[in-house]
Amino acid sequence: MPKEFTIAVCGSARVGKSTLVNALCGKQRNDILANDNASSMEYSITIYDTPGIESWTEQHVQSYFSKIMEQSKPLCMIYCASPGSFARLDQLQWLIDNCIKSNIFCAFVCTNKYSGGTERRAQVLKDFHSLLTGYHGMTRDEGNIKYYGNVALCTAVNSIVYEDREFGVRKEVEGINELIFGILTSLKDDKIVGWCYTVADNQSFWVTMQSQLIKFFEISQQAVTKFFNERGKDIVESVIPLILSVLKR
Ligand SMILES: Nc1nc2c(ncn2[C@@H]2O[C@H](COP(=O)(O)OP(=O)(O)OP(=O)(O)O)[C@@H](O)[C@H]2O)c(=O)[nH]1
Ligand SMILES: [Mg+2]
Incomplete structure:
Protein backbone atom coordinates (compact mmCIF):
# COMPACT_ATOMS: atom_id res chain seq x y z
CA MET A 1 0.00 0.00 0.00
CA PRO A 2 1.39 3.41 -0.90
CA LYS A 3 1.62 5.99 1.84
CA GLU A 4 -1.07 8.52 1.09
CA PHE A 5 -0.84 12.26 1.43
CA THR A 6 -3.47 14.79 0.55
CA ILE A 7 -3.47 18.56 0.25
CA ALA A 8 -6.64 20.64 0.38
CA VAL A 9 -6.86 23.77 -1.75
CA CYS A 10 -9.75 26.10 -0.85
CA GLY A 11 -11.09 29.44 -2.04
CA SER A 12 -13.68 31.13 -4.22
CA ALA A 13 -14.06 30.58 -7.94
CA ARG A 14 -11.50 32.02 -10.37
CA VAL A 15 -9.06 33.26 -7.73
CA GLY A 16 -6.18 31.22 -9.15
CA LYS A 17 -6.26 27.95 -7.19
CA SER A 18 -5.46 25.63 -10.11
CA THR A 19 -2.81 27.99 -11.45
CA LEU A 20 -1.15 27.99 -8.02
CA VAL A 21 -1.31 24.18 -7.79
CA ASN A 22 0.40 23.88 -11.17
CA ALA A 23 3.05 26.40 -10.14
CA LEU A 24 3.74 24.54 -6.89
CA CYS A 25 3.94 21.12 -8.55
CA GLY A 26 5.87 22.39 -11.53
CA LYS A 27 3.55 20.52 -13.86
CA GLN A 28 0.01 20.37 -15.16
CA ARG A 29 -1.65 17.68 -13.12
CA ASN A 30 -3.47 17.31 -9.87
CA ASP A 31 -2.79 13.70 -8.93
CA ILE A 32 0.78 12.69 -8.52
CA LEU A 33 2.22 9.27 -7.95
CA ALA A 34 5.75 9.35 -6.72
CA ASN A 35 8.20 6.59 -6.07
CA ASP A 36 10.80 6.77 -3.37
CA ASN A 37 13.46 4.65 -5.00
CA ALA A 38 15.69 4.62 -1.95
CA SER A 39 13.25 2.59 0.12
CA SER A 40 11.14 1.36 -2.80
CA MET A 41 8.13 2.62 -0.90
CA GLU A 42 5.43 4.30 -2.87
CA TYR A 43 3.92 7.64 -2.00
CA SER A 44 0.61 8.72 -3.38
CA ILE A 45 -0.22 12.40 -3.37
CA THR A 46 -3.65 13.82 -4.03
CA ILE A 47 -4.41 17.49 -4.29
CA TYR A 48 -8.02 18.47 -3.75
CA ASP A 49 -8.51 21.54 -5.89
CA THR A 50 -12.08 22.83 -5.56
CA PRO A 51 -13.92 23.12 -8.83
CA GLY A 52 -14.98 26.78 -8.59
CA ILE A 53 -17.43 27.19 -5.76
CA GLU A 54 -19.28 30.34 -6.77
CA SER A 55 -20.54 31.22 -3.32
CA TRP A 56 -17.99 30.33 -0.73
CA THR A 57 -20.44 30.13 2.12
CA GLU A 58 -19.78 28.50 5.45
CA GLN A 59 -22.06 25.64 4.44
CA HIS A 60 -20.05 25.04 1.25
CA VAL A 61 -16.78 25.22 3.14
CA GLN A 62 -18.02 22.74 5.71
CA SER A 63 -19.37 20.14 3.31
CA TYR A 64 -16.33 20.40 1.02
CA PHE A 65 -13.78 20.17 3.78
CA SER A 66 -15.64 17.45 5.67
CA LYS A 67 -15.70 15.35 2.51
CA ILE A 68 -11.92 15.68 2.17
CA MET A 69 -11.43 14.80 5.82
CA GLU A 70 -13.47 11.63 5.31
CA GLN A 71 -11.00 10.49 2.66
CA SER A 72 -7.87 11.32 4.60
CA LYS A 73 -6.46 14.09 6.76
CA PRO A 74 -4.67 16.65 4.55
CA LEU A 75 -1.06 17.42 5.41
CA CYS A 76 -1.75 21.06 4.62
CA MET A 77 -4.68 23.35 3.75
CA ILE A 78 -3.99 26.10 1.22
CA TYR A 79 -6.55 28.91 1.19
CA CYS A 80 -6.48 31.23 -1.82
CA ALA A 81 -7.94 34.71 -2.25
CA SER A 82 -7.10 37.15 -5.02
CA PRO A 83 -7.07 40.95 -4.58
CA GLY A 84 -10.62 42.21 -4.32
CA SER A 85 -12.12 38.73 -3.91
CA PHE A 86 -11.93 38.51 -0.17
CA ALA A 87 -14.68 39.80 2.06
CA ARG A 88 -15.98 37.08 4.32
CA LEU A 89 -13.48 36.50 7.09
CA ASP A 90 -16.07 35.03 9.41
CA GLN A 91 -16.64 32.12 7.06
CA LEU A 92 -13.03 31.12 7.38
CA GLN A 93 -13.17 30.70 11.12
CA TRP A 94 -14.79 27.28 10.93
CA LEU A 95 -12.10 26.15 8.50
CA ILE A 96 -9.19 27.36 10.64
CA ASP A 97 -10.79 26.00 13.84
CA ASN A 98 -11.04 22.59 12.20
CA CYS A 99 -7.52 22.66 10.80
CA ILE A 100 -6.10 23.58 14.21
CA LYS A 101 -8.15 20.86 15.90
CA SER A 102 -6.83 18.28 13.42
CA ASN A 103 -3.30 19.65 13.43
CA ALA A 122 -2.60 44.91 0.89
CA GLN A 123 -6.19 44.56 2.12
CA VAL A 124 -6.23 40.79 1.54
CA LEU A 125 -2.94 40.42 3.39
CA LYS A 126 -4.20 42.67 6.19
CA ASP A 127 -7.35 40.57 6.49
CA PHE A 128 -5.31 37.34 6.58
CA HIS A 129 -3.07 38.85 9.24
CA SER A 130 -5.86 40.02 11.50
CA LEU A 131 -7.65 36.69 11.12
CA LEU A 132 -4.54 34.67 11.96
CA THR A 133 -3.40 36.78 14.91
CA GLY A 134 -6.69 35.74 16.51
CA TYR A 135 -5.24 32.24 16.67
CA HIS A 136 -1.52 32.74 17.16
CA GLY A 137 0.80 35.72 17.39
CA MET A 138 3.06 36.36 14.40
CA THR A 139 6.34 34.57 15.05
CA ARG A 140 8.37 35.44 11.95
CA ASP A 141 8.30 37.72 8.92
CA GLU A 142 10.75 36.42 6.35
CA GLY A 143 10.99 36.37 2.56
CA ASN A 144 7.60 38.10 2.25
CA ILE A 145 6.00 35.36 4.35
CA LYS A 146 4.43 35.90 7.76
CA TYR A 147 4.43 32.91 10.09
CA TYR A 148 2.04 32.27 12.97
CA GLY A 149 3.70 29.57 15.04
CA ASN A 150 2.88 26.08 13.83
CA VAL A 151 -0.63 27.17 12.91
CA ALA A 152 -0.32 29.07 9.65
CA LEU A 153 1.55 31.34 7.29
CA CYS A 154 0.39 34.00 4.86
CA THR A 155 1.92 35.45 1.72
CA ALA A 156 1.17 36.80 -1.77
CA VAL A 157 2.22 35.14 -5.04
CA ASN A 158 2.16 35.57 -8.79
CA SER A 159 1.86 32.01 -10.14
CA ILE A 160 2.35 32.78 -13.84
CA VAL A 161 3.71 35.78 -15.74
CA TYR A 162 1.37 38.78 -15.39
CA GLU A 163 1.03 41.08 -18.36
CA ASP A 164 -0.97 44.24 -18.80
CA ARG A 165 -0.23 45.40 -22.34
CA GLU A 166 -2.33 48.55 -22.04
CA PHE A 167 -0.16 49.84 -19.21
CA GLY A 168 3.02 48.16 -20.40
CA VAL A 169 3.34 46.13 -17.20
CA ARG A 170 4.99 42.73 -17.01
CA LYS A 171 5.59 40.81 -13.79
CA GLU A 172 7.49 37.54 -13.52
CA VAL A 173 6.46 34.57 -11.37
CA GLU A 174 6.94 35.54 -7.73
CA GLY A 175 6.77 33.96 -4.30
CA ILE A 176 6.22 30.32 -5.32
CA ASN A 177 9.61 28.93 -4.27
CA GLU A 178 9.42 30.89 -1.02
CA LEU A 179 5.92 29.54 -0.33
CA ILE A 180 7.04 25.94 -0.94
CA PHE A 181 9.99 26.48 1.38
CA GLY A 182 7.80 28.18 4.00
CA ILE A 183 5.38 25.26 4.08
CA LEU A 184 8.23 22.74 4.06
CA THR A 185 9.86 24.33 7.09
CA SER A 186 6.54 24.51 8.97
CA LEU A 187 5.62 20.84 8.64
CA LYS A 188 6.68 18.00 10.88
CA ASP A 189 7.91 14.41 10.39
CA ASP A 190 6.40 12.45 7.50
CA LYS A 191 4.35 15.44 6.37
CA ILE A 192 7.67 16.89 5.20
CA VAL A 193 8.11 13.79 3.04
CA GLY A 194 4.62 14.22 1.57
CA TRP A 195 5.28 17.86 0.74
CA CYS A 196 8.68 17.05 -0.82
CA TYR A 197 7.00 14.58 -3.17
CA THR A 198 4.22 17.05 -3.95
CA VAL A 199 6.78 19.52 -5.29
CA ALA A 200 9.25 16.86 -6.49
CA ASP A 201 8.94 17.85 -10.15
CA ASN A 202 9.39 21.55 -9.51
CA GLN A 203 12.95 21.79 -10.75
CA SER A 204 13.02 25.56 -10.25
CA PHE A 205 12.31 25.17 -6.53
CA TRP A 206 14.99 22.53 -5.91
CA VAL A 207 17.60 24.43 -7.88
CA THR A 208 16.81 27.94 -6.60
CA MET A 209 16.35 27.05 -2.94
CA GLN A 210 19.19 24.55 -2.72
CA SER A 211 21.37 26.53 -0.33
CA GLN A 212 18.40 27.38 1.94
CA LEU A 213 17.42 23.68 2.01
CA ILE A 214 20.96 22.63 2.84
CA LYS A 215 21.08 25.18 5.66
CA PHE A 216 17.66 24.41 7.10
CA PHE A 217 17.99 20.62 7.11
CA GLU A 218 21.68 20.78 7.98
CA ILE A 219 22.59 18.63 4.99
CA SER A 220 26.22 18.80 4.01
CA GLN A 221 26.94 20.64 0.78
CA GLN A 222 29.52 17.96 0.08
CA ALA A 223 26.87 15.22 0.18
CA VAL A 224 24.64 17.16 -2.20
CA THR A 225 27.52 17.74 -4.61
CA LYS A 226 28.46 14.06 -4.44
CA PHE A 227 24.88 12.90 -5.11
CA PHE A 228 24.62 15.52 -7.82
CA ASN A 229 27.75 14.25 -9.56
CA GLU A 230 26.73 10.61 -9.27
CA ARG A 231 23.13 11.00 -10.34
CA GLY A 232 23.55 13.64 -12.99
CA LYS A 233 21.36 16.67 -13.22
CA ASP A 234 18.45 15.32 -11.21
CA ILE A 235 18.37 17.58 -8.14
CA VAL A 236 15.23 15.88 -6.88
CA GLU A 237 16.91 12.49 -6.89
CA SER A 238 19.80 13.95 -4.96
CA VAL A 239 18.24 16.35 -2.46
CA ILE A 240 15.07 14.52 -1.36
CA PRO A 241 16.91 11.37 -0.20
CA LEU A 242 19.24 13.58 1.83
CA ILE A 243 16.32 15.37 3.50
CA LEU A 244 14.73 11.99 4.21
CA SER A 245 17.92 10.66 5.75
CA VAL A 246 18.08 13.75 7.99
CA LEU A 247 14.49 13.11 9.11
CA LYS A 248 15.20 9.47 9.89
CA ARG A 249 18.10 10.38 12.15
N1 LIG B 1 -0.93 36.51 -14.34
C1 LIG B 1 -1.53 35.68 -13.49
N2 LIG B 1 -2.72 35.14 -13.81
C2 LIG B 1 -3.28 34.28 -12.94
C3 LIG B 1 -2.67 33.94 -11.70
N3 LIG B 1 -3.48 33.09 -11.05
C4 LIG B 1 -4.54 32.88 -11.83
N4 LIG B 1 -4.44 33.59 -12.98
C5 LIG B 1 -5.42 33.61 -14.07
O1 LIG B 1 -6.72 33.75 -13.49
C6 LIG B 1 -7.66 32.90 -14.13
C7 LIG B 1 -8.28 31.96 -13.10
O2 LIG B 1 -7.28 31.10 -12.60
P1 LIG B 1 -7.59 29.60 -12.13
O3 LIG B 1 -6.32 29.03 -11.63
O4 LIG B 1 -8.32 28.85 -13.17
O5 LIG B 1 -8.57 29.89 -10.91
P2 LIG B 1 -9.35 28.80 -10.04
O6 LIG B 1 -9.46 29.37 -8.67
O7 LIG B 1 -8.74 27.46 -10.17
O8 LIG B 1 -10.76 28.84 -10.75
P3 LIG B 1 -11.96 27.79 -10.59
O9 LIG B 1 -11.39 26.41 -10.67
O10 LIG B 1 -12.90 28.12 -11.70
O11 LIG B 1 -12.56 28.09 -9.24
C8 LIG B 1 -6.89 32.18 -15.22
O12 LIG B 1 -7.09 32.86 -16.43
C9 LIG B 1 -5.45 32.29 -14.80
O13 LIG B 1 -4.57 32.27 -15.88
C10 LIG B 1 -1.41 34.56 -11.39
O14 LIG B 1 -0.81 34.33 -10.33
N5 LIG B 1 -0.89 35.41 -12.32
MG1 LIG C 1 -9.61 25.61 -10.73
Whole structure:
Protein backbone atom coordinates (compact mmCIF):
# COMPACT_ATOMS: atom_id res chain seq x y z
CA MET A 1 0.00 0.00 0.00
CA PRO A 2 1.39 3.41 -0.90
CA LYS A 3 1.62 5.99 1.84
CA GLU A 4 -1.07 8.52 1.09
CA PHE A 5 -0.84 12.26 1.43
CA THR A 6 -3.47 14.79 0.55
CA ILE A 7 -3.47 18.56 0.25
CA ALA A 8 -6.64 20.64 0.38
CA VAL A 9 -6.86 23.77 -1.75
CA CYS A 10 -9.75 26.10 -0.85
CA GLY A 11 -11.09 29.44 -2.04
CA SER A 12 -13.68 31.13 -4.22
CA ALA A 13 -14.06 30.58 -7.94
CA ARG A 14 -11.50 32.02 -10.37
CA VAL A 15 -9.06 33.26 -7.73
CA GLY A 16 -6.18 31.22 -9.15
CA LYS A 17 -6.26 27.95 -7.19
CA SER A 18 -5.46 25.63 -10.11
CA THR A 19 -2.81 27.99 -11.45
CA LEU A 20 -1.15 27.99 -8.02
CA VAL A 21 -1.31 24.18 -7.79
CA ASN A 22 0.40 23.88 -11.17
CA ALA A 23 3.05 26.40 -10.14
CA LEU A 24 3.74 24.54 -6.89
CA CYS A 25 3.94 21.12 -8.55
CA GLY A 26 5.87 22.39 -11.53
CA LYS A 27 3.55 20.52 -13.86
CA GLN A 28 0.01 20.37 -15.16
CA ARG A 29 -1.65 17.68 -13.12
CA ASN A 30 -3.47 17.31 -9.87
CA ASP A 31 -2.79 13.70 -8.93
CA ILE A 32 0.78 12.69 -8.52
CA LEU A 33 2.22 9.27 -7.95
CA ALA A 34 5.75 9.35 -6.72
CA ASN A 35 8.20 6.59 -6.07
CA ASP A 36 10.80 6.77 -3.37
CA ASN A 37 13.46 4.65 -5.00
CA ALA A 38 15.69 4.62 -1.95
CA SER A 39 13.25 2.59 0.12
CA SER A 40 11.14 1.36 -2.80
CA MET A 41 8.13 2.62 -0.90
CA GLU A 42 5.43 4.30 -2.87
CA TYR A 43 3.92 7.64 -2.00
CA SER A 44 0.61 8.72 -3.38
CA ILE A 45 -0.22 12.40 -3.37
CA THR A 46 -3.65 13.82 -4.03
CA ILE A 47 -4.41 17.49 -4.29
CA TYR A 48 -8.02 18.47 -3.75
CA ASP A 49 -8.51 21.54 -5.89
CA THR A 50 -12.08 22.83 -5.56
CA PRO A 51 -13.92 23.12 -8.83
CA GLY A 52 -14.98 26.78 -8.59
CA ILE A 53 -17.43 27.19 -5.76
CA GLU A 54 -19.28 30.34 -6.77
CA SER A 55 -20.54 31.22 -3.32
CA TRP A 56 -17.99 30.33 -0.73
CA THR A 57 -20.44 30.13 2.12
CA GLU A 58 -19.78 28.50 5.45
CA GLN A 59 -22.06 25.64 4.44
CA HIS A 60 -20.05 25.04 1.25
CA VAL A 61 -16.78 25.22 3.14
CA GLN A 62 -18.02 22.74 5.71
CA SER A 63 -19.37 20.14 3.31
CA TYR A 64 -16.33 20.40 1.02
CA PHE A 65 -13.78 20.17 3.78
CA SER A 66 -15.64 17.45 5.67
CA LYS A 67 -15.70 15.35 2.51
CA ILE A 68 -11.92 15.68 2.17
CA MET A 69 -11.43 14.80 5.82
CA GLU A 70 -13.47 11.63 5.31
CA GLN A 71 -11.00 10.49 2.66
CA SER A 72 -7.87 11.32 4.60
CA LYS A 73 -6.46 14.09 6.76
CA PRO A 74 -4.67 16.65 4.55
CA LEU A 75 -1.06 17.42 5.41
CA CYS A 76 -1.75 21.06 4.62
CA MET A 77 -4.68 23.35 3.75
CA ILE A 78 -3.99 26.10 1.22
CA TYR A 79 -6.55 28.91 1.19
CA CYS A 80 -6.48 31.23 -1.82
CA ALA A 81 -7.94 34.71 -2.25
CA SER A 82 -7.10 37.15 -5.02
CA PRO A 83 -7.07 40.95 -4.58
CA GLY A 84 -10.62 42.21 -4.32
CA SER A 85 -12.12 38.73 -3.91
CA PHE A 86 -11.93 38.51 -0.17
CA ALA A 87 -14.68 39.80 2.06
CA ARG A 88 -15.98 37.08 4.32
CA LEU A 89 -13.48 36.50 7.09
CA ASP A 90 -16.07 35.03 9.41
CA GLN A 91 -16.64 32.12 7.06
CA LEU A 92 -13.03 31.12 7.38
CA GLN A 93 -13.17 30.70 11.12
CA TRP A 94 -14.79 27.28 10.93
CA LEU A 95 -12.10 26.15 8.50
CA ILE A 96 -9.19 27.36 10.64
CA ASP A 97 -10.79 26.00 13.84
CA ASN A 98 -11.04 22.59 12.20
CA CYS A 99 -7.52 22.66 10.80
CA ILE A 100 -6.10 23.58 14.21
CA LYS A 101 -8.15 20.86 15.90
CA SER A 102 -6.83 18.28 13.42
CA ASN A 103 -3.30 19.65 13.43
CA ILE A 104 -3.38 20.66 9.76
CA PHE A 105 -1.02 23.46 8.79
CA CYS A 106 -2.70 26.36 6.92
CA ALA A 107 -1.19 28.48 4.16
CA PHE A 108 -3.18 31.64 3.36
CA VAL A 109 -2.19 32.86 -0.07
CA CYS A 110 -3.09 36.06 -1.88
CA THR A 111 -3.09 34.59 -5.39
CA ASN A 112 -2.67 36.49 -8.65
CA LYS A 113 -1.23 39.33 -6.59
CA TYR A 114 -0.91 41.86 -9.46
CA SER A 115 -4.47 41.45 -10.68
CA GLY A 116 -6.18 43.94 -8.41
CA GLY A 117 -3.81 46.75 -7.59
CA THR A 118 -1.57 47.41 -4.59
CA GLU A 119 -4.32 48.52 -2.24
CA ARG A 120 -6.54 45.50 -2.73
CA ARG A 121 -3.59 43.17 -2.35
CA ALA A 122 -2.60 44.91 0.89
CA GLN A 123 -6.19 44.56 2.12
CA VAL A 124 -6.23 40.79 1.54
CA LEU A 125 -2.94 40.42 3.39
CA LYS A 126 -4.20 42.67 6.19
CA ASP A 127 -7.35 40.57 6.49
CA PHE A 128 -5.31 37.34 6.58
CA HIS A 129 -3.07 38.85 9.24
CA SER A 130 -5.86 40.02 11.50
CA LEU A 131 -7.65 36.69 11.12
CA LEU A 132 -4.54 34.67 11.96
CA THR A 133 -3.40 36.78 14.91
CA GLY A 134 -6.69 35.74 16.51
CA TYR A 135 -5.24 32.24 16.67
CA HIS A 136 -1.52 32.74 17.16
CA GLY A 137 0.80 35.72 17.39
CA MET A 138 3.06 36.36 14.40
CA THR A 139 6.34 34.57 15.05
CA ARG A 140 8.37 35.44 11.95
CA ASP A 141 8.30 37.72 8.92
CA GLU A 142 10.75 36.42 6.35
CA GLY A 143 10.99 36.37 2.56
CA ASN A 144 7.60 38.10 2.25
CA ILE A 145 6.00 35.36 4.35
CA LYS A 146 4.43 35.90 7.76
CA TYR A 147 4.43 32.91 10.09
CA TYR A 148 2.04 32.27 12.97
CA GLY A 149 3.70 29.57 15.04
CA ASN A 150 2.88 26.08 13.83
CA VAL A 151 -0.63 27.17 12.91
CA ALA A 152 -0.32 29.07 9.65
CA LEU A 153 1.55 31.34 7.29
CA CYS A 154 0.39 34.00 4.86
CA THR A 155 1.92 35.45 1.72
CA ALA A 156 1.17 36.80 -1.77
CA VAL A 157 2.22 35.14 -5.04
CA ASN A 158 2.16 35.57 -8.79
CA SER A 159 1.86 32.01 -10.14
CA ILE A 160 2.35 32.78 -13.84
CA VAL A 161 3.71 35.78 -15.74
CA TYR A 162 1.37 38.78 -15.39
CA GLU A 163 1.03 41.08 -18.36
CA ASP A 164 -0.97 44.24 -18.80
CA ARG A 165 -0.23 45.40 -22.34
CA GLU A 166 -2.33 48.55 -22.04
CA PHE A 167 -0.16 49.84 -19.21
CA GLY A 168 3.02 48.16 -20.40
CA VAL A 169 3.34 46.13 -17.20
CA ARG A 170 4.99 42.73 -17.01
CA LYS A 171 5.59 40.81 -13.79
CA GLU A 172 7.49 37.54 -13.52
CA VAL A 173 6.46 34.57 -11.37
CA GLU A 174 6.94 35.54 -7.73
CA GLY A 175 6.77 33.96 -4.30
CA ILE A 176 6.22 30.32 -5.32
CA ASN A 177 9.61 28.93 -4.27
CA GLU A 178 9.42 30.89 -1.02
CA LEU A 179 5.92 29.54 -0.33
CA ILE A 180 7.04 25.94 -0.94
CA PHE A 181 9.99 26.48 1.38
CA GLY A 182 7.80 28.18 4.00
CA ILE A 183 5.38 25.26 4.08
CA LEU A 184 8.23 22.74 4.06
CA THR A 185 9.86 24.33 7.09
CA SER A 186 6.54 24.51 8.97
CA LEU A 187 5.62 20.84 8.64
CA LYS A 188 6.68 18.00 10.88
CA ASP A 189 7.91 14.41 10.39
CA ASP A 190 6.40 12.45 7.50
CA LYS A 191 4.35 15.44 6.37
CA ILE A 192 7.67 16.89 5.20
CA VAL A 193 8.11 13.79 3.04
CA GLY A 194 4.62 14.22 1.57
CA TRP A 195 5.28 17.86 0.74
CA CYS A 196 8.68 17.05 -0.82
CA TYR A 197 7.00 14.58 -3.17
CA THR A 198 4.22 17.05 -3.95
CA VAL A 199 6.78 19.52 -5.29
CA ALA A 200 9.25 16.86 -6.49
CA ASP A 201 8.94 17.85 -10.15
CA ASN A 202 9.39 21.55 -9.51
CA GLN A 203 12.95 21.79 -10.75
CA SER A 204 13.02 25.56 -10.25
CA PHE A 205 12.31 25.17 -6.53
CA TRP A 206 14.99 22.53 -5.91
CA VAL A 207 17.60 24.43 -7.88
CA THR A 208 16.81 27.94 -6.60
CA MET A 209 16.35 27.05 -2.94
CA GLN A 210 19.19 24.55 -2.72
CA SER A 211 21.37 26.53 -0.33
CA GLN A 212 18.40 27.38 1.94
CA LEU A 213 17.42 23.68 2.01
CA ILE A 214 20.96 22.63 2.84
CA LYS A 215 21.08 25.18 5.66
CA PHE A 216 17.66 24.41 7.10
CA PHE A 217 17.99 20.62 7.11
CA GLU A 218 21.68 20.78 7.98
CA ILE A 219 22.59 18.63 4.99
CA SER A 220 26.22 18.80 4.01
CA GLN A 221 26.94 20.64 0.78
CA GLN A 222 29.52 17.96 0.08
CA ALA A 223 26.87 15.22 0.18
CA VAL A 224 24.64 17.16 -2.20
CA THR A 225 27.52 17.74 -4.61
CA LYS A 226 28.46 14.06 -4.44
CA PHE A 227 24.88 12.90 -5.11
CA PHE A 228 24.62 15.52 -7.82
CA ASN A 229 27.75 14.25 -9.56
CA GLU A 230 26.73 10.61 -9.27
CA ARG A 231 23.13 11.00 -10.34
CA GLY A 232 23.55 13.64 -12.99
CA LYS A 233 21.36 16.67 -13.22
CA ASP A 234 18.45 15.32 -11.21
CA ILE A 235 18.37 17.58 -8.14
CA VAL A 236 15.23 15.88 -6.88
CA GLU A 237 16.91 12.49 -6.89
CA SER A 238 19.80 13.95 -4.96
CA VAL A 239 18.24 16.35 -2.46
CA ILE A 240 15.07 14.52 -1.36
CA PRO A 241 16.91 11.37 -0.20
CA LEU A 242 19.24 13.58 1.83
CA ILE A 243 16.32 15.37 3.50
CA LEU A 244 14.73 11.99 4.21
CA SER A 245 17.92 10.66 5.75
CA VAL A 246 18.08 13.75 7.99
CA LEU A 247 14.49 13.11 9.11
CA LYS A 248 15.20 9.47 9.89
CA ARG A 249 18.10 10.38 12.15
N1 LIG B 1 -0.93 36.51 -14.34
C1 LIG B 1 -1.53 35.68 -13.49
N2 LIG B 1 -2.72 35.14 -13.81
C2 LIG B 1 -3.28 34.28 -12.94
C3 LIG B 1 -2.67 33.94 -11.70
N3 LIG B 1 -3.48 33.09 -11.05
C4 LIG B 1 -4.54 32.88 -11.83
N4 LIG B 1 -4.44 33.59 -12.98
C5 LIG B 1 -5.42 33.61 -14.07
O1 LIG B 1 -6.72 33.75 -13.49
C6 LIG B 1 -7.66 32.90 -14.13
C7 LIG B 1 -8.28 31.96 -13.10
O2 LIG B 1 -7.28 31.10 -12.60
P1 LIG B 1 -7.59 29.60 -12.13
O3 LIG B 1 -6.32 29.03 -11.63
O4 LIG B 1 -8.32 28.85 -13.17
O5 LIG B 1 -8.57 29.89 -10.91
P2 LIG B 1 -9.35 28.80 -10.04
O6 LIG B 1 -9.46 29.37 -8.67
O7 LIG B 1 -8.74 27.46 -10.17
O8 LIG B 1 -10.76 28.84 -10.75
P3 LIG B 1 -11.96 27.79 -10.59
O9 LIG B 1 -11.39 26.41 -10.67
O10 LIG B 1 -12.90 28.12 -11.70
O11 LIG B 1 -12.56 28.09 -9.24
C8 LIG B 1 -6.89 32.18 -15.22
O12 LIG B 1 -7.09 32.86 -16.43
C9 LIG B 1 -5.45 32.29 -14.80
O13 LIG B 1 -4.57 32.27 -15.88
C10 LIG B 1 -1.41 34.56 -11.39
O14 LIG B 1 -0.81 34.33 -10.33
N5 LIG B 1 -0.89 35.41 -12.32
MG1 LIG C 1 -9.61 25.61 -10.73
